[in-house]
Amino acid sequence: MARQQRIACLLAEDFEDVEFRAPYDALVRAGYEVDVIGAEEGATLEGKRGDEEVQVDRSIDDASPEAYDALFIPGGFSPDHLRADARFVRFTRDFHELRRPIATLCHGPQLLLSADVLDEHRLTAWKTVQDDLRHAGVDVVDEPVVRDGMLVTSRQPDDLGQFIPAMLELLEGAAVQGRGAASEVT
Amino acid sequence: MARQQRIACLLAEDFEDVEFRAPYDALVRAGYEVDVIGAEEGATLEGKRGDEEVQVDRSIDDASPEAYDALFIPGGFSPDHLRADARFVRFTRDFHELRRPIATLCHGPQLLLSADVLDEHRLTAWKTVQDDLRHAGVDVVDEPVVRDGMLVTSRQPDDLGQFIPAMLELLEGAAVQGRGAASEVT
Numbered sequence: 001m002a003r004q005q006r007i008a009c010l011l012a013e014d015f016e017d018v019e020f021r022a023p024y025d026a027l028v029r030a031g032y033e034v035d036v037i038g039a040e041e042g043a044t045l046e047g048k049r050g051d052e053e054v055q056v057d058r059s060i061d062d063a064s065p066e067a068y069d070a071l072f073i074p075g076g077f078s079p080d081h082l083r084a085d086a087r088f089v090r091f092t093r094d095f096h097e098l099r100r101p102i103a104t105l106c107h108g109p110q111l112l113l114s115a116d117v118l119d120e121h122r123l124t125a126w127k128t129v130q131d132d133l134r135h136a137g138v139d140v141v142d143e144p145v146v147r148d149g150m151l152v153t154s155r156q157p158d159d160l161g162q163f164i165p166a167m168l169e170l171l172e173g174a175a176v177q178g179r180g181a182a183s184e185v186t
Numbered sequence: 187m188a189r190q191q192r193i194a195c196l197l198a199e200d201f202e203d204v205e206f207r208a209p210y211d212a213l214v215r216a217g218y219e220v221d222v223i224g225a226e227e228g229a230t231l232e233g234k235r236g237d238e239e240v241q242v243d244r245s246i247d248d249a250s251p252e253a254y255d256a257l258f259i260p261g262g263f264s265p266d267h268l269r270a271d272a273r274f275v276r277f278t279r280d281f282h283e284l285r286r287p288i289a290t291l292c293h294g295p296q297l298l299l300s301a302d303v304l305d306e307h308r309l310t311a312w313k314t315v316q317d318d319l320r321h322a323g324v325d326v327v328d329e330p331v332v333r334d335g336m337l338v339t340s341r342q343p344d345d346l347g348q349f350i351p352a353m354l355e356l357l358e359g360a361a362v363q364g365r366g367a368a369s370e371v372t
Contacts, residue, residue: 014263077200077263083314114317128269131300136321 005175007034008068008095010088010111011054016076017047018157019106020054023072026164032171034072037063039085048076060087065095069178070171075106075126075156083114093117101174103167105154109133122146123153130155150174191361193220194254194281196274196297197240202262203233204343205292206240209258212350218357220258223249225271234262246273251281255364256357261292261312261342269300279303287360289353291340295319308332309339316341336360 007027011020027034038045038056045054065071071092073079082088092115096102104112109125112118113136122139124130124146133140145154145162152170154163193213197206213220224231224242231240251257257278259265268274278301282288290298295311298304299322308325310316310332319326331340331348338356340349 080314128266132318
């Protein structure tokens with residue numbers, strides 16, 4: 001049996017509550033192990049609407065990109081806090097280099113922009129972040145969900161119904177590919 | 187005697203409390219009339235730290251750029267809310283065309299970026315917004331206060347001690363210039 005896939009979820013305070021909760025629960029239900037990675041292990045992070053309180057499973061100082069099969073970045077103002085901290089920017093850049101799945105929505109692409117990994121991607125984001133992406137010369141579109149290679153993005157909470165299935169499909173496809181590669185080696 | 191100068195302050199919820207309060211009080215003490223312009227007249231806006239509650243003096247629907255001598259945009263997450271609303275983006279763009287003073291700090295330049303008015307300016311901003319400005323090809327520097335023509339900018343609350351005097355100096359200079367022009371016409 002294949003080992004359980006691990007997902008890194010980068011999180012800071014002021015996240016958009018439902019953009020954490022709904023994808024997180026969907027990932028856990030689908031059998032993934034999700035590590036909430038924050039600035040400080042054990043700290044409690046509150047969503048911007050006060051609906052969710054989330055405990056940090058692991059400090060960014062103890063998190064290695066190689067240990068994770070995918071990266072999930074919820075929106076809200078959490079990504080702007082994260083990209084103010086060089087450790088999260090570096091984690092994101094290093095993870096992107098592994099060519100493994102990244103799923104993010106709303107303000108999440110701000111972290112990808114600060115990590116300078118968007119040159120080759122087509123994506124969407126929250127409408128104000130679309131402005132920044134457009135100004136940066138990134139290929140950005142205003143659609144509910146955009147799948148481009150190993151990157152899946154959405155704009156806002158209303159898009160979650162399309163974002164979650166697209167994220168799960170991307171993860172499953174990458175996992176099958178990974179298992180296939182492993183079989184060939186055996 | 188010259189008429190009282192009027193300042194437009196564009197504001198939405200989640201503003202950085204002290205970045206509204208300290209410059210606002212300094213402007214009022216210096217004799218300026220400051221109109222807080224928001225989405226809805228009479229609405230109460232709360233700062234992101236819960237320290238300040240501010241009542242909206244005038245709806246953006248009733249605000250004309252020509253009626254104001256200067257524009258002040260506090261930081262925090264307020265600017266990202268404002269730039270999601272085309273009326274504030276249009277007000278900012280139209281105000282900029284008048285070549286009157288603009289003072290902003292922290293996330294405030296996000297609104298200037300969405301209004302597409304930064305091509306010709308040198309400025310600073312909150313460090314994560316500096317990323318966006320740099321990606322957009324804007325001339326951005328990491329300094330406590332930057333004065334460039336009719337634009338004065340700072341990075342964060344720590345810079346308020348330099349931001350406020352620079353803002354007042356810019357306004358006074360522009361007012362003197364304006365009175366000079368008015369005298370010439372008379």
